[in-house]
Amino acid sequence: MTVDVKDPPRPAPLPPPPAPGFAAGYVPRTANADEMVEADGSLRPHWRMFVSMLDDMGRAEVTRRWEQARRIIRENGITHNVYGDPNGLDRPWNLDLIPLLMPADQWRTVGQGLTQRARLLDRLLADLYGPAESIALGLLPPELVYANTGYLRPCHGIRPPKDRWLHLYAADIIRASNGQFMVLSDRTQVPSGAGYTLENRIVLSRTLPTAFRQCNVQRLAAFFMTLRQTLVNLAPANRENPRVVLLTPGPYNETYFEHAYLARYLGYTLVQGNDLTVRDGKVFLKTLSGLQRVDVIFRRVDDDYCDPLELFGGSFLGVPGLIEAVREGTVAVANALGSGVLQAPAILSFLPQLCRHFLGEELLMPSVQTWWCGDPNSLSYVLDNLSRLVVKPAYPTRGSDPEFGTEMTRDRLAQLASRIRAHPDRYVAQEQIETHNAPVLLSDQGSGPHVQSRRFVVRSYLVADGNGYDVMPGGLTRVTGSTDTLIVSLQQGGGSKDTWILSDGPVGDLTLLASASQPVELSRGGGDLPSRVADDLYWLGRYVQRAESYVRLTRAIFGRLTDPSVIESPTTIEALVHALLGRSKLGVGGKPDPSSNRRRQGAPTDRELVGEVFNAADRAGLRATIRHVHALARVLRDRISADAWRILQTIERDVADFNVNVDDDQVPTVLELLNKLMSGFLAFGGVAAESMTRGQSWRFLDMGARLERAGAIARLVNLMLVEADPAEESSLLDAVLEVADCSLTYRRRYLTQLEMPAVVDLLLADETNPRAVAFQVAAIEEHLRALPHAAAHPRQNPDLQAAMRLRGLIGLADIQSACDLNASTRPGLEKLLKDATEQLGAIADAVSQNYFSHATVSRRLIGPGEDRVG
Template structure:
């Protein structure tokens, strides 16, 4: 969405004077006579009052909120990268309350009808035996899951959540153009749209008397809790996601957070004794209900798709045994069969004794001879859809085909009529969108959402609107881009505001058990701590090195009077493991001109161990557990990603320019550490994040001391080395206040090596690790110290027993501090051993080793 500059329009007699609806389409804002519909008038007057500067300011605020909240949708074919920000139009889609009431009745009828069809298809199959549904069409569908036939569903509502895509045809009547019954996408995005617009347009939102959404989400939580096999106060609900590579992972995490459920992946779960369990660090936790965001065929590799890595072996059996509820029920995908709309009018009369209140786009299944005759007679007026879709062959338009292609299609339909459906063409209604300098009419689609209740279905009072990227785009898909719209159901009177917070009506205790931590979550939190600390330490080292370089008349670090600078550059290579760098082959040349190598570490996203890859790894680990991070913390993550984009998209050509980006980056990294310290509950998950941070700081500090202090420098280089180390460890002020007799190596080691009260000292890191690991769950391990505790104790004891005077002594050649080198090498070994022991003891063994850029291969079909 580009910045809307509405000055030319606002200077005219009215905001909509230049707005011209598309021909032969119903327009949501203007009538066929050109008049503004009454329920739109207030919003347009409010925009006119805001003026161009006010509209632009609110657009920028909405864009900032979307970015800061990390609202993304993953596009597999997106050239800018897989994940891109959600694009939200500042102008909502308005629907009158009276009209919405009619829509609600029709949507509830349709949900009830589809629910009964689903119960029959996986139960008595009366519809097939009576001939109302053709057996060959539905039984042959890949979406019909035979292992789920006969499985009883708690509450007799297998269709717990349902979404319907609607549009108006040119006559102004609503039509259903798609049913979403697998794991309907959009609940969370609709809620986030509402959050953003209600904050950037507060007066407009309040005075429009918009129906609120909180009550609907209360119904979702109440329903899932009620359906659980065990009593409500003991029930446990999880949201099952394919993982961070899923196109709508943001929504999965957002819903889990908003509803108070645990976000899990298939690998976090296990079926034992006919029940589903969450594998946490210290024990197994019983799961009662699953809100799945994985397509049903992928949910159980034991009985469904054997090639799935997204589900849980034995999940179908847990449901069959009555120990688990899955929403939506496994097998719900059959209701998305493209041919089903052709039969719904007769099914509605048979099952409900009513006419379908909201009809579909007229649909014909060519397997029916009478329907086939109509299709062949009107072929050029219809669109044809193959039931066995090939890639890119979703919809065929016969009158746009050349003669040979049309002939091939006709032959295919005649030879395999049961493999095709045909539908009337539809011209979706248009809605106004802020595009560039204009209000433009764009084809629009409304996705509505329903959730089951005890006596029927509840409809979200609003939904997710979409307008197409261009006025002539035929399809409206998230994968094809376009703008999202908040949907406002406007009333004449204000509605009572509701909260999602638990009340007594929900039959849950005042205090509930906090969500447990799976090994996957603990693993990611551990690496978040490591990557955050690694990035912060690297930025500090880069800044000090740039400062030292700027103090010299030339950049060469290979001359005899540049021991400090050379040590800093070698520390960069050691800390980033970006060999050969300033140490291996070609180091002499790089030391003579260190700028290109440093700029590469700062801005080259392909450089292993460099700053961009470390920041990217931090973002990926955080994204994997975004349901565990607060909104404030996630805004800092977004800031860090923005700094990463600045460094890589427009790489600085000079170190001074790089410094302009490193300074605010260090502030964001420190803010991230502070927020995780102060805003996260200090539970098991936080312990692993903090362990990762302390372990990484210990390793990086040991690496720094080895590069800077083991080689012996003469005066005045040694004083410069001490000052550089103090700068990198942020201990310069403490040193100056504590040690007034000048700069000495012994005093430096006392402060940054052995001082247990200095948060930057090695001893402090090991002391904190000792406390943190002692508080981790032990499970069924034997009494006594664990392997992790033993390695921590060994490292901490070594530091405490070390004699500073011995560590600073030079070797016989007078060139190195051998004792210090040996001590730091031993601490390196203990740090690696601690990391390995934590991995072996707490993290899943079948997972691959964590790398700087670990990316899951699995992608779920949402």
């Protein structure tokens, strides 16, 4: 989202306006070209109430509200990604506390111009992919179509449902210094930002609720209700209850948060390209119970990436065969494939004559003056005036910034002119417009909040409704990152504003409710779960449980480092450290070197251990595991609750912010963090257990956690007890019970006596103990029996068979004999644990093969040092 607007050299600033409070001292960048103040410095009428309410709050309260807004943004995980920036993933959304205010009468004028423009562009798309009158009559040069990479030849001759090409349209608009609104660019392919607009509104209406109500701000819900109904009406079949999906490029797209948010808000399934498949000319969603027909695709994937068979062959984001299905009329795509051709800036200069031809009307809202250099007269003008124009590619080009003639030296201007002469059809030039500016709330250290004038651009949205278009009563306003920045771009440090269209009277409440035209059949199912989503939920459960097990083990180690009795039993700490690092032996003969006894003062051992635990490069470490958790949570934004997301966000932030340079006497700081992380894991488990319906999503999340917990307990017992020295047995058993969170259960059952068979039985074979391996296996078996494949063929499923074998293996095991000591080891216990681990691996393999059809590599019960595959 990059906008190139630059003002010419501005005159001397006006004196501070006489307005009180926050407006006092406000200096517009350009005289008589500011949204908040008049030329004489007084407040514009529609700003007076809002500014007055800010003044009544006072600076301290405004600062508190501002922090509250930032906290809401952080807790809700409102983010955007910056391409090419290693720190660009999940960058917090930048929302200004001061909205852009606009009277209803002004917005009606804007709406009329944009509605006409949307109708024109829709007609033009139908013409370009049909009879091409505009080209035949010389209204549009053929080079701007056929040399345009946005023109999709495979889509020629396709007629979309209801002959409507443009379902969601957006325009970037500015206001010139004379007050006239102008279109800077058209967004016809996959207009982004509508979800951020809605999120901006939610945050600001919660932060400034009284001002929002008293200013009579028009609501946005009706716009999204129309959008949802428009998409439903596109369905070529199954019209009563069509399946609509939102197609996203994936979590690394710059606006992925918006995709997940809109999918949740509109009630659609969020899918990626590999979630869909084309069979017999129809599009299907791959789910656990089979293929489910898709009727409408609301896409956020660019045109040329949508079908690797007929478009860009290197795309992994699209659906092979999608154009075939569109051609057959079995699926509707919004916006229609090929609509990106009209985003070419060069087309702007031809819109007035196209409007007269197709609509018989004059263009109501002009574009910024644009010259296409492929026209000889325009080329001559551009070369003569290059030093005061803005030059950009004639066709949409990714990653290409505009070039400002006013900023160039004589040599650079000459080089640019040479490039234009060599390929004039590839360039356009636009006039630099002196634009209106808007107030932005800033905070300098020590000075508190103050207001500064910044350039801004509004992205306005329209949705098809019947034969016309409805205009969103608002939009995504973007502001520059500084007063001297020439480009309005979120990617380059800019910010956003909520856009308040002020109604002439009171505004009624409206929410996004389901259409009441037809009653919805009652259902207690959650819909069929896409196999990729099931895979992600399964691995989220595993990684969360893996991180929890890691923290429990680490906490037991550091807890003992602060215990004065540790010096008497160094074996226990060494055993715990070896278990943490994944080693299979306690040491030579099972006994540690006496010289390795820990000293809590002056020795670097504790500091080294902290470094091991929080080593970012360790694939088996805590940081790497939490990164996996965070990555999966991002992908599942539309599947997990806001509370669950906030919990996982807090966990990730706490680990990322922790300073690894901890001195020996700061071990309690590590313990404090570990306790906080443990509270987070328990909170996430509680949300999953108490808030998720017992459908397929919950089953795969819980099954992943159960598999991981069973494996962790089995490894813990193997590493700590198989070769336990009888002299140290009591201390080791106590540590194992603590790590497994079974100390209280054991004490109630056996009082103070610690016996090896009793501990092993509690941790392995007790199906009433939620921490035991047997408990996990019983729960896994229950999940597997409830899944679609098991219900169809219960005796043919290797995952269910492996679970049943493992349950019998543990249930029939002679724990007493397995714990018998033979020399320095317990071979019976070692074999039992080895067999159990193999069966857990068999379950994991079979689950992967049966349900995650997109995975290319089967996986055993992988250890902490291995990554997820597929």
